[in-house]
Amino acid sequence: MTSPIRLLIVDDHPVVRDGLRGMFTGDPGFEVVGEAGDGAEALAVAANTGPDVVLMDLRMPGMDGVTAIGRLVASGSPVKVLVLTTYDTDADVLPAIEAGATGYLLKDTPRDELVRAVRAAARGESVLAPSVAGLLMGRLRSPGPAEEPLSQRELEVLTLVAKGASNREAAARLFISEATVKTHLLHVYAKLGVNDRAAAVATAYDRGLLTPGGK
Incomplete structure (x- = not known):
């Protein structure tokens, strides 16, 4: 029998963490091994629990999600990070992907799609929300002119x-x-x-x- 995917949930809103924990705890294919309310706590919990996948919010007080992703990657940890956030702007998406996120989803993602995305992330596959994929494709097609000059x-x-x-x-x-x-x-x-x-x-x-x- 395949071992369940070990999951760490990181979000500064307790109600969001509760909802995600309830969603995955009811599925025998997953084991929620920890929760964290900011990036620094996420690093500590990840070091102690060894998750396979981290569901990571981006905008949090203290250490933000992008910084935490970068530090997880720099530590050599094999954990996969799947961003789950409300924001899909350039200023959020690009730093998260560059920091090493495996995937990027929005919080309005349907439950079944989120479950499939976590499984895919655990396999090392990239999973992107349609709006995020479109943004990245646009950047690839026209990387230069998209840069807005500073005043x-x-x-x-x-x-x-x-x-x-x-x-x-x-x-x-x-x-x-x-x-x-x-x-x-x-x-x-x-x-x-x-x-x-x-x-x-x-x-x-x-x-x-x-x-x-x-x-």
Whole structure:
């Protein structure tokens, strides 16, 4: 008899975890070996339980899902990560796939499709929601023009961030409000396809938007 697929459920909403646990606990083909409410907890639980598949939300307080995926992959763990989230934008999908996610589904996926997707992920097969597959295909067909340039103000904010300035310090230097700095940074993250300051700076250097020692 085939061993059940060992499953770790990661989501910051307890009601979502309860629903998923109930769905998979009733199927003898699965064993829910743990739950976690954020990325850091997911890493700890995964290390202790050795799941085959992690159902991973992306936007969580503390360590987000993309960071957790990257660390799981970097650790050499054979676990497969299937993203299960509400979001299917460039800024969410691309970093998750690049970090090493095996698949990417949305939370409105029907139960039977989700079960099949987890089985496929356990076999190492990629599973993508139709909207996500369409987005990735669009990127492959036209990778260059899809990149939206940063505005002059966004570049000024990112340059200060690269030099270690806090949001408050950047606001003072540019004579704008701290809230405006935060808004500019969110636009930068979306345009560069990243989720945090460090990744934004690294990507900007990679693309030549920032230069070492530049102003």
